[in-house]
Amino acid sequence: MSTPAVDVVIVNYNTRERTLECLEALYAQAIPGVRAVLVDNGSTDGSVPAIRAAYPQATIVEAGENLGFARGVNLGVAAADGEVVLLLNPDASVFPGSIEALLAFAQQHPEHGLYGGRTLRADGTLDPSSCWGAPSLWSLLCFASGLSTLFRGSAVFDPESLGGWARDTVREVPVVTGCLLLVRRVDWERIGGLDERFFLYGEDAEFSHRARSLGLRPVIVPDAVIRHDVGGSTASSGRKMAMVMAGKVTYLWTVWSPVPALAGVLLLQAGAGVRALLETLTRASRRTWRDVWGHRRSWRAGYPAAERTLFGRVPRPTPGLVVQAEPAFRTEHANPYTGRLYRALQSRGARVSDLSYWRLVAQPTDVVHLHWPDLSFLSGSRRSIHVARLAIFYGALRAVRRRGTVLVWTVHNVSSHEARSTPRVRRAAERLLLRNVDGIIGLTQQGVDAARDAYPALRQIPAAVTPHGHYRDDYEFGVPRDVARAALDLPPHDPVIATVGQLRPYKNIPHLIRVFRTLDVEATLLVAGRPSPPELADEIRRAAAGDPRIVLDLRFVPDDEIPVVLGAADLVALPYTDIQNSGSAILASSADRPVLVPELGAMGELREQLGADWVRTYRGDLDAAQLEDALAWATAAGRPQRADLSALDWDAIAAQTMDAYRRFQGRPRRRSTAQAPVTTEGDRT
Numbered sequence: 001m002s003t004p005a006v007d008v009v010i011v012n013y014n015t016r017e018r019t020l021e022c023l024e025a026l027y028a029q030a031i032p033g034v035r036a037v038l039v040d041n042g043s044t045d046g047s048v049p050a051i052r053a054a055y056p057q058a059t060i061v062e063a064g065e066n067l068g069f070a071r072g073v074n075l076g077v078a079a080a081d082g083e084v085v086l087l088l089n090p091d092a093s094v095f096p097g098s099i100e101a102l103l104a105f106a107q108q109h110p111e112h113g114l115y116g117g118r119t120l121r122a123d124g125t126l127d128p129s130s131c132w133g134a135p136s137l138w139s140l141l142c143f144a145s146g147l148s149t150l151f152r153g154s155a156v157f158d159p160e161s162l163g164g165w166a167r168d169t170v171r172e173v174p175v176v177t178g179c180l181l182l183v184r185r186v187d188w189e190r191i192g193g194l195d196e197r198f199f200l201y202g203e204d205a206e207f208s209h210r211a212r213s214l215g216l217r218p219v220i221v222p223d224a225v226i227r228h229d230v231g232g233s234t235a236s237s238g239r240k241m242a243m244v245m246a247g248k249v250t251y252l253w254t255v256w257s258p259v260p261a262l263a264g265v266l267l268l269q270a271g272a273g274v275r276a277l278l279e280t281l282t283r284a285s286r287r288t289w290r291d292v293w294g295h296r297r298s299w300r301a302g303y304p305a306a307e308r309t310l311f312g313r314v315p316r317p318t319p320g321l322v323v324q325a326e327p328a329f330r331t332e333h334a335n336p337y338t339g340r341l342y343r344a345l346q347s348r349g350a351r352v353s354d355l356s357y358w359r360l361v362a363q364p365t366d367v368v369h370l371h372w373p374d375l376s377f378l379s380g381s382r383r384s385i386h387v388a389r390l391a392i393f394y395g396a397l398r399a400v401r402r403r404g405t406v407l408v409w410t411v412h413n414v415s416s417h418e419a420r421s422t423p424r425v426r427r428a429a430e431r432l433l434l435r436n437v438d439g440i441i442g443l444t445q446q447g448v449d450a451a452r453d454a455y456p457a458l459r460q461i462p463a464a465v466t467p468h469g470h471y472r473d474d475y476e477f478g479v480p481r482d483v484a485r486a487a488l489d490l491p492p493h494d495p496v497i498a499t500v501g502q503l504r505p506y507k508n509i510p511h512l513i514r515v516f517r518t519l520d521v522e523a524t525l526l527v528a529g530r531p532s533p534p535e536l537a538d539e540i541r542r543a544a545a546g547d548p549r550i551v552l553d554l555r556f557v558p559d560d561e562i563p564v565v566l567g568a569a570d571l572v573a574l575p576y577t578d579i580q581n582s583g584s585a586i587l588a589s590s591a592d593r594p595v596l597v598p599e600l601g602a603m604g605e606l607r608e609q610l611g612a613d614w615v616r617t618y619r620g621d622l623d624a625a626q627l628e629d630a631l632a633w634a635t636a637a638g639r640p641q642r643a644d645l646s647a648l649d650w651d652a653i654a655a656q657t658m659d660a661y662r663r664f665q666g667r668p669r670r671r672s673t674a675q676a677p678v679t680t681e682g683d684r685t
Contacts (some may be wrong), residue, residue, distance in 0.1 A: 003033050004033065004082070004103070005033045005034075005035065005081075005082035005083050005084065006031075006033055006085075006086055006099065006103065006182075007035055007076075007077070007080035007081070007082035007084070007085055007086070008026060008034060008035065008036050008037065008088050008099075009037045009039065009073055009077055009080065009088070010022060010023075010036060010037070010076075010089070010090050011039045011041060011069055011073055011076065011090065012038055012039065012040050012041065012043060012047050012051070012090045013041040013066055014043045014044060014045045014047065015045075015047070015091060016043065016045045016046060016047040016050050016051070018090055018229060019038070019047060019090040020050065020051065020054060021093055022088065022089075022090050022091070022092060022094075023036060023038075023051065023054070023055050023058065024054075025093035025095075026088075026094055029099070031099055031100065033082075034099060035057075035058075035059065035080070036055065036057075036058040037058070037059045037061065037076045037077075037079055038058050038059065038060045038061065038076075039063060039067075039075050039079075040060065040062050041065065041066045041067050041072050042062075042064055042067075048060060048062060059080065061075055061079045063075060068196075068198070068307075069178065069198070069199070069200050069203060070194035070195060070196050070197075070198045070199070070203040071194075071196045073087060073178070073193075074193045074194055074196060077185075077188060077193065082185065083185055084182060084183070084185065085182070085183050085185055085188050086099065086102070086180075086181070086182045087178045087179075087180070087181040087183075088179070088180060088226075089178070089180075089228065091228060092119070092179055092180065092226040092228045092229075093226060094180075094225075094226050095225040095226060095227070098117060098223070098225050098226065099182075101117075101221055101223035101224045102115050102117065102182045102221055102224045103182070105170075105221045106182060106184065109219070110184070111216070111217060112216060112217045112218065112219040113183060113187045113191075113211050113214075113216030113217065113218065114181060114187075114207075114208060114211050114216060114218035115181070115182040115218075115220075115221055116130050116176035116177065116180055116182075116219070116221070116224070117130055117167075117180050117220065117221050117224025117225055117226065118130055118168065118220070118224065118226075119179060119180065119225075119226055119227075119228040120225060120227050120228065121227070121228070121229075122229060126167065127228050128161060128162070128167065129179065130167060130176070130177055130179065130220065130226075130228075131162065131167065131173040131175055131176050131218075131220050132160050132161070132162065132173070132175040132177065132205070133160040133161070133173070133174050133175070134160070134175055134205065135160060135205070135251065135252065136159065137260060137263060137267070138159065139158075139159045139160045140263075140264050140267040140268060140271070141267055142157045142158065142159070143267065143268065143271040144267040144268070144271040144274070145271075146271070146274055146275075148160075148161075149275075167220055169222060170219065170220065170221060170222065171219065171220050172218065172219050172220075173219065173220055174205075174212070174218070175204060175205045175208040175218065176204065176208055176219075176220070177204045178194075178203065178204040179226070180224065180228075181204065182224075186473060187211070189473070190214060190343070190474070191207060191210050191214065191216075191343075192343040192346055192347075193347070194207055195207070195254065197250060197304060197351070198247055198250055198251075198303055199243075199246070199247075199303045199304065199306070199307050200243050200247065201243050201244045201246070201247030201248075202244075202246070202250050202251045202303075203247070205247075205251050206250075206255060209251075209255050213329065213330075213332075213333070214332065214333065214339075215333060215559065238288045238289070238290070238291025238292055239291065241288055241289070241292050242291065242292050242299050242306075243299075243306075245268060245292060245300075246298070246299035246301075246302055246303055246306035248268060249264075249265050249268065249299060249301070249302040249306075250302035250303045252302075253265075253302055254353075257358075258358035258362075265300055268300070269296055269300055272289055272292045272293050272296060273293055275288075275289035275293075276289040276290045276292065276293035321345075321351070321366045321658065321662075322363070322364060322365050322367070323345065323350050323351065323352045323353075323365070323366065323367045323661070324352075324353055324354070324355045324356065324359065324360060324365050324367070324368050325342060325352060325353075325354065325355060325368075325369040325370075325371070326354065326355035326368075326369070326370050326371065326376045327355075327376075328352050328353060328354040328355070329352075329353075329354055330354045335583060336474040337468065337469070337583060338371060340469055340471075340474065341469065341653065341654065341657065343650075344654035345654045345658065347651070347654070348651075348655065348658055350658065355368065355376075357393060357396050360393075360396045360397070360400060360405075361396050361399060361400060365400065365403075365405050366404065366405065366661070366665065367405070367406055367408055367661050367664075367665075368397065368405060368406070368407050369408045369410070370407070370408070370409045370410070371409075371410050371412060372412060373409070373429065374420045374421075374426075375420075376389075377389045377390050377393065378420035378421040378425065378426070378429060383421060383422055386421045386425050386429075387425060387428075390428065390429055390432060394432050394436060397436060404665065406438040406661075406664050406665050407437050408437070408438065408439045408440070408441060408664060409433065409437045409439075409440050409441070410440070410441040410442075410443070410466075411440055411441070411442055411447060411451040411580075412443065412580065413579070413580040413581065413601075414450045414451055414454045414580055434458070437461060438461070438462075438664050438665075439461060439462045439463065439464065439660060439661075439664030439667075440461055440462075440463045440464075441463070441464050441465070441466055441657070441660055442463060442464075442465050442466075443466065443467055443581045443602060444465060444467070444605040444606075445465050445605070446601065446604070446605055447580055447581060447601065447602050448463045450580065450601070462664055462667050464656065464657075464660035464663065464664075465656075466656045466657050466660065467609065467647060467648050468581055468583065468586055469586075469648050469649070469650040469653050470589070470590045470648040470649075471583075471586060471587050471590040471591075472591075474559075475559060475563050475590070475591070476560070476563050477563045477567070477590065477591045477592070478563070478567070479564050479567035480567065481568060484563075484565070484566075484567035484568035485568045487568075488526070488551070488553075488565070488568050490524055490551065494523050494524055495521070495522075495524070495571070495631055495635050496523065496524045496525075496568050496569050496570050496571075497516065497523060497524070497525050497526070497570070497571045497572075497627075497631060498525075498526040498527075498566065498568065498569035498571070498572055498573070498593075499512065499526075499527055499529070499572065499573055499574060499584075500526075500557060500565045500572070500584070500587075500588075501528075501557070501584045501587070502529050502530055502532055502556075503529045503530065503531040503532065503540070503554070504531075504532055505536060505577075506576055506577050506578050506579070507574065507576060508576060508577045509527060509531075509536075509543075509575075510539050510540055510542075510543040511575060511621070511622065512525070512573055512575045512622065512627075513527070513540065513543040513544050514543055515622055515623060515627050516627065517543075517547050517550070518624045519627065519628055521628065523631065524549050524550075524551060525549060525550045525551070526551045526553070526565065526568065526569065527540065527544070527551070527552050527553065527554070528553040528557050528565045529553075529555075529556070529557055530554060530555055530556045530557075531554055537554050540552065540554065541554075553565075562587070563591065566587075566588060566591035566593050569588075569593050570594075570631070570634045570635050571593070571594055571595075571596060571630060571631055571634035571635075572584075572585075572593050572594070572596070573595075573622075573630070574588075574596065574597045575596075575598065575622040576597065576598055578600065579597075579601045579603065580600075580602060581601060581602050582601075582603065585597050585603070585615065589610050589614050589615070589645065590643075592641065592642050592643050594613070594614055594615070594616065594633070594634040594639070595614065595615050595616070596616050596618070596622075596626075596627070596630040596634075597616075597617055598617065598618055598622070599618060599619045603617050609647040609648065610643055610644070610645070610647070610648075611643075611644065613639050613643075614639075614643045616630050616633055616634075618630075
């Protein structure tokens with residue numbers, strides 16, 4: 001297994017001597033492919049000339065000012081191009097063999113995503129700060145009551161310490177800290193880098209949270225060891241603890257919902273008050289908690305507000321656009337589409353979060369972006385909840401209109417595939433959406449035209465076109481055909497037609513099975529996915545009964561198995577009865593598999609974007625001749641090995657989306673009442 005290039009990113013701020021020691025320990029090991037990227041946050045102690053003279057081979061990025069840790073790290077990662085990123089504190093020295101141990105473990109166990117190690121103090125004793133447990137209401141209650149101090153290291157009363165574990169065994173953990181953190185660049189980009197709202201402390205906990213939400217499992221590798229002089233670039237212990245508190249508060253408001261977050265902040269403040277009172281009563285010489293208590297108005301607001309008092313600097317202006325999306329990141333485990341879009345927007349300076357009714361009212365927001373309104377507001381069986389969601393959301397939206405907040409709707413499909421709630425509530429939801437939307441986005445021009453035909457009120461609303469991005473970087477595609485077929489117990493040489501993803505009535509799978517059964521060919525039809533509604537499964541089984549060429553795998557297909565299914569296929573067939581855009585077709589193309597789709601909605605534009613080598617369309621209902629011709633087309637020689645997905649590049653799509661937001665902000669619309677068909681639900685794999 002080849003050794004990947006590793007970029008060791010170090011953020012320096014007035015720690016010249018310790019940074020020089022850190023680089024000395026790193027370069028003394030002469031590890032092939034390991035390069036240092038030093039980000040200097042406006043140091044005034046001569047760090048840059050000293051480091052440049054001692055280690056000219058290091059890449060030095062001069063920020064010119066103190067950007068904080070998260071922004072500095074992101075700047076360093078952007079300036080490098082290695083396959084692997086290793087975050088290392090300037091007050092840390094890597095022991096020999098540690099980087100190799102992290103790399104070897106990461107290559108053998110890629111499923112973990114984030115890899116940390118053990119940290120030791122200068123005297124050789126364990127410093128537990130290489131990892132932590134995630135904050136919880138229980139852990140904060142223990143802090144507020146003093147139990148976490150009385151029973152320090154207790155797994156019950158000090159759970160964030162992870163108990164008495166000495167970090168000497170391999171173990172999955174909630175949080176790997178940034179003093180020593182290895183991550184593959186592809187996972188770094190998938191997670192989205194460090195959240196730049198955090199100035200110092202807490203950003204690694206939030207980063208680990210996002211990693212876990214994507215299915216990664218942060219882990220400690222005990223053979224990777226550093227000596228760590230904690231807090232080398234911070235001053236008094238009180239000021240440092242105030243920074244820690246500001247980071248924790250920012251974490252709570254970012255990760256938790258509003259009510260638990262508020263409770264958590266109050267518990268943090270109570271814990272600080274108890275400790276400050278004890279310092280006063282005991283006349284302690286150290287003023288750690290009295291200083292923390294004195295700065296409580298700053299840290300309890302979190303970052304960026306805390307920067308003014310804690311660092312004596314005006315907080316950097318928030319990014320150009322603040323976006324709340326429904327959904328943004330919360331559903332990317334099922335479909336990476338929105339997560340990919342909004343991480344690309346974040347890389348362009350936008351601040352994006354999932355929609356929260358509380359945050360919508362409490363925090364200035366430039367854009368509220370809806371994707372599937374019926375799923376957002378009308379999911380579930382209780383009409384009262386549907387009405388409450390609509391009332392709260394549109395009431396909150398009306399309250400913040402004066403701030404300039406605009407509502408954007410990406411029209412994934414013109415009509416819903418499933419009738420949700422009651423007709424009366426659906427009509428109310430339609431009217432509210434059309435009266436309030438400020439701009440629409442279609443994934444194709446045909447999609448915009450179809451939406452305006454179906455919803456006449458949208459003809460006066462500005463529109464933009466942004467393609468559906470590809471999935472090539474979201475799955476481990478490239479499973480060899482023979483390996484994939486062996487894993488699925490499929491014939492090794494016969495052609496395979498596959499369809500994969502959630503199976504819904506509009507995907508027309510029983511019809512595909514019936515057509516396939518009329519073919520007189522030695523081929524296999526593989527149907528993989530969970531039917532919805534459940535009774536569809538019975539219809540599929542009845543259609544396939546008695547034909548050994550048809551293989552059914554009617555369950556949810558995990559992300560790690562999708563590349564196997566697609567790797568086994570020669571052709572992906574998607575015989576929709578009604579479709580506007582197809583994430584399933586783009587998923588297949590991302591795996592470099594030819595796709596058969598009907599000439600409906602935007603499928604013709606998709607063929608033009610990807611080329612006739614990769615997308616084949618047909619008119620009318622799929623018949624045996626069309627399916628047999630498509631199979632011959634898919635198995636013919638001469639097709640390029642990889643599909644050209646440049647038209648579906650996420651960064652370009654993010655740029656187009658940002659332009660659309662700004663255009664919608666600059667064009668207030670005239671409100672009108674309108675009646676329209678049902679709201680939309682997208683085709684998701």
